Amino acid sequence: MTLFNQAEFAELDRMLADVEHAAQDNADLIRRLAAFSISPSGDLSEMKRLDPVSDTYIARVKSVHEEIIGRTHDAHLEGLPDANLNPEHERDWPYPWGTKSAGTVGISLIAYGFLIKVANLPPSARILEVGCGVGSLTTNLSRMGYRVDALDPNELQCKIIRDATKHYPEPPNVIAQTLDQWLASRTANYKYDAVIFFESFHHVIDHRDCLREMLINHLELDAKIILAAEPILEQENSLLPYPWGPRLDGESLRAMRRWGWLELGFTRAYIKRLFDDFGLSIETFSCVDALPLSQVVIGQKPLNTVNRTIDNGSRYAAALEDGIALSIDGMPAYVSSFSGLSVAESWGRWTIGDIVKLEFTHKLPRDFALRLELKSVFGPNVRKDLQVRAGAKTSAKKLAPIEEATTYEFCFNDVDANALEFVIPHPCRPKDLPGLGIEDPRRIGIGIESITIMPR
Numbered sequence: 001m002t003l004f005n006q007a008e009f010a011e012l013d014r015m016l017a018d019v020e021h022a023a024q025d026n027a028d029l030i031r032r033l034a035a036f037s038i039s040p041s042g043d044l045s046e047m048k049r050l051d052p053v054s055d056t057y058i059a060r061v062k063s064v065h066e067e068i069i070g071r072t073h074d075a076h077l078e079g080l081p082d083a084n085l086n087p088e089h090e091r092d093w094p095y096p097w098g099t100k101s102a103g104t105v106g107i108s109l110i111a112y113g114f115l116i117k118v119a120n121l122p123p124s125a126r127i128l129e130v131g132c133g134v135g136s137l138t139t140n141l142s143r144m145g146y147r148v149d150a151l152d153p154n155e156l157q158c159k160i161i162r163d164a165t166k167h168y169p170e171p172p173n174v175i176a177q178t179l180d181q182w183l184a185s186r187t188a189n190y191k192y193d194a195v196i197f198f199e200s201f202h203h204v205i206d207h208r209d210c211l212r213e214m215l216i217n218h219l220e221l222d223a224k225i226i227l228a229a230e231p232i233l234e235q236e237n238s239l240l241p242y243p244w245g246p247r248l249d250g251e252s253l254r255a256m257r258r259w260g261w262l263e264l265g266f267t268r269a270y271i272k273r274l275f276d277d278f279g280l281s282i283e284t285f286s287c288v289d290a291l292p293l294s295q296v297v298i299g300q301k302p303l304n305t306v307n308r309t310i311d312n313g314s315r316y317a318a319a320l321e322d323g324i325a326l327s328i329d330g331m332p333a334y335v336s337s338f339s340g341l342s343v344a345e346s347w348g349r350w351t352i353g354d355i356v357k358l359e360f361t362h363k364l365p366r367d368f369a370l371r372l373e374l375k376s377v378f379g380p381n382v383r384k385d386l387q388v389r390a391g392a393k394t395s396a397k398k399l400a401p402i403e404e405a406t407t408y409e410f411c412f413n414d415v416d417a418n419a420l421e422f423v424i425p426h427p428c429r430p431k432d433l434p435g436l437g438i439e440d441p442r443r444i445g446i447g448i449e450s451i452t453i454m455p456r
Contacts, residue, residue, distance in 0.1 A: 003042035004067050009257065012038060016254050027101050036250030037239055044241055052243040052270055053208060053277070061205060061245045061264070068246055068253070069260045075178040078131075078153050078203055078261055085134075090160045095136045111293035112140045115198070115228050118285040118296050121146065124432040125193040128218070129172075130179050131200025135161035138172050141196075147434065148172035149192075151182055179204055183213050190431075190439045194224040199293075201230045202247075202264040208274065215278055220441045221304040225280065229293040231265040240265040275299040306441050307352055309339045323371075323452030324358075336361045340422070342442065347375045348449040352442055356422040358451070363418045364390060365455035370410040370420070376447035377402050379433065384425030386446065391417030399425070399446065411456075 015036065023029035047064075050057040065073055089098065096108035115137070121127070125146050132138045132150035134157050141148050142165055152158055155176040165171045175182060195214055197204075204210060211225065219225075231247060233240050239249045244266040246256065252263035275282045280299035287294035314330030324332055326348040331338060340356035341349045370388060377399045385396045388410045395410040424445035430438040 002067060003040040003044065003064055004038065005041050006067075006070075008038060008041075009068070009070070012036070012253060013257060016250070016257065019250075020254075025101060026099055027104055030251060033250035033254060036253065038248050038253060039238060040241065040248075047242055047245075053273070058205065065205075065246045065256070065262060068256050070257075071260060073205075073260060073262060075153050075180070078178070085154075085156050085160070087156070087160050087163070090134055091164055094139070094160075094164065095134050107290045107293055108136065110287060110290035111229060112137055114285070114287040114290060114294045115196075115226070115296055116140065116144060118298065119194060119196075119224060119226055121194055121224070122429065122432055124170075124434060126190060126431070128192045128195040128214075130195060130197050131203055132161065132172075132174065133157060133199075135164060135172075135174070137196070137198045138174070139165060139168075142168050142170055142172045145170050150174045151177055151179060153178045153181075179210050180206065183210060183218075186218070191218055191220045191441070192223055193220055193441075194226055195219065196226045196228065197230065198228045199230065201227050202266070203262045205262055205264065211274070211278060221301060221306045222441070223300070225275075225299040227271070227297040227299075229295065230297070231292075232268055232271055232295065232297060233265060234268055236267055240267065243267050243270040271297060307443050309341055309352060310343065311338060320365075320453055320455070323450050325450050326448050334361050335359070340424075341448075342444070348447055350376075350378075350442065350447050351422065351424050351427070351445040353427055354424055354443075356424065357419060358421075359419045361418075364412075364415055364420070364453065366415055367413045367456045368411075368415070369454045369456060370395075370412065371450075371452045371454065372408045372410075373449040373452075374402060374406050374408065374446055375449045378428065378430070378444050378446065380426040380428045381424065381445050386425060387423040389421040389423065390415045390419075393417075 019032045020029065023032055047060050050060060062073070096105045099105065123145060127141055127146050127148045129138055129141065129148055129150040132152045135150070138148060138150045138161055147170060150161065150172045153176065158174045158176040161172065161174045201207060236242060240247055244264060246252070247263050247265040255261045256263050272282055279301060281302040283298045285296040315333045316328065316330050318332035318334070320334055322332065324335065326341070327344055327346060329344045335358055337359045338357065340351055340353050342352050343349070381399055382401050384399055386399050387394055387396045390412050393412050393415050395412060397408045397410065427443040427445045429443055430436050430440040
C-alpha cells in the first residue's frame with residue numbers, strides 16, 4: 001500500500017533544486033525549506049492501528065521511507081557524501097565556524113555547552129557518541145577530558161576528526177561504523193557512563209533493539225541515555241502523522257530525497273513509552289536561546305545498586321565492645337540501620353559516596369573512643385581529613401597512605417546521639433582515574449576492616 005504520489009516527488013525535487021540555487025547560505029536555505037512539505041495521499045489508518053514498538057510497524061516505517069527516497073535504504077547512505085567534504089577546509093574551518101554565521105555558531109556553541117551542563121557527567125567519564133558527523137560535539141566532549149568513543153559510518157568524516165584531535169590530551173576514539181555494526185563487533189570490556197545521540201537518534205530505525213543491547217551489555221547501571229537536538233514533537237501533526245516515522249517537512253524531505261538519509265521524527269508520548277519499557281526515568285531540558293538544538297531528553301535507571309547500600313536486614317548477636325567486623329555479611333544486632341557502605345568483601349567494606357551513617361538501637365556512650373582499622377585509603381583521599389560526627393560533636397584525622405597508618409582513633413566526650421556519621425573527604429570512581437586501568441564505577445573512599453566503640 002503506497003502513501004504518496006510519485007509525481008508529487010518529481011515536482012518537489014524541482015522546487016528543492018530552485019531553493020538550493022537561490023539560497024544565500026545554509027541558514028537562508030533552512031528558512032526557505034520551511035515553506036515546503038508533503039502530505040500522504042494514501043490511507044494512514046492501518047499504520048495508526050499498529051503497535052509502534054512492533055516489528056510490523058518498523059517494517060511499515062521502512063516502506064514509507066523507501067517510498068520517499070525512491071530506493072532501498074542502506075547505512076552507507078548516511079553521512080555527507082565524500083564529494084561534499086574537503087578535509088583541508090574541515091580542518092581549518094570545522095563546523096559550525098566554517099559557516100561564518102554568527103547565528104549558526106552562537107546557537108551551536110550554546111547547544112553544546114547546555115548539553116554538557118545538563119548531562120552533568122563526572123570527570124573522565126566514558127561516553128559513546130553515536131553519529132558524530134564531522135566531530136563538532138566530539139571535540140567539545142574530548143576537551144572536557146571525557147573518554148569518548150565516537151561512531152560514524154563515513155570513514156572520511158572519521159579521519160577528519162582523528163586528524164583534528166590527535167594532539168588532544170584525551171583524543172577521542174573515532175570508529176567508522178554504524179551503531180548496528182559496532183554492537184555486533186564490540187569486544188571491549190569497559191562500560192559507558194552515557195550514550196549521546198546528538199542529531200543522530202532519528203537516523204536509527206532499529207533504535208529499540210539497539211537501546212536494549214546497550215543497556216544489557218555496554219552501559220553502567222546508572223548510565224544516562226541522552227537524546228539531544230532530536231525531532232521530538234508534542235503530538236502527531238501534518239509533518240509527523242504517526243507516533244514515529246519519516247518527517248514530511250522540507251528540510252527532512254530534501255535530506256531524504258537527495259542523500260537517502262533516514263529522517264525520523266518521534267512524538268513525546270512514543271519516547272516516554274520507549275523509556276518506560278526499559279525502566280528509565282525521563283527528564284527534559286531546553287534552553288530557549290538555542291532551540292531546537294538545545295532540546296535534551298535524558299533517561300536513566302531511577303534505582304541502581306552501583307552507588308547505593310543494600311541492607312539485607314541480616315543481624316548477628318554481639319556486644320558493643322565486640323566492634324563491627326565489616327567482612328561479615330550483616331551487622332551486629334545493636335545497629336538498627338546503615339548507609340554508605342559497599343557489600344562485604346573478604347577484608348571488609350569500601351565506603352560508598354560522601355557519607356557513611358550508622359544508626360544504633362540505643363544511645364551511644366556519653367564518652368567513648370572510636371577506633372577504625374583501615375585496609376585501604378583510595379588515592380584522592382590520602383592527606384585529606386576524615387571527619388566523624390556523633391550528634392553535635394565532630395572529630396577529624398588526616399588520612400595517611402595505608403603503608404604509613406592503618407589505625408585511627410577519634411575521641412568523643414559529652415555525646416548525646418544514637419548515630420555516627422563518617423564524612424569521606426574525596427569519594428571517587430576508580431574508572432575516572434584512567435591511569436589505574438580499573439573499571440570500578442563505585443564512588444569509593446576508604447576501605448574499612450572494623451569499627452569499634454570503646455566506652456571511657
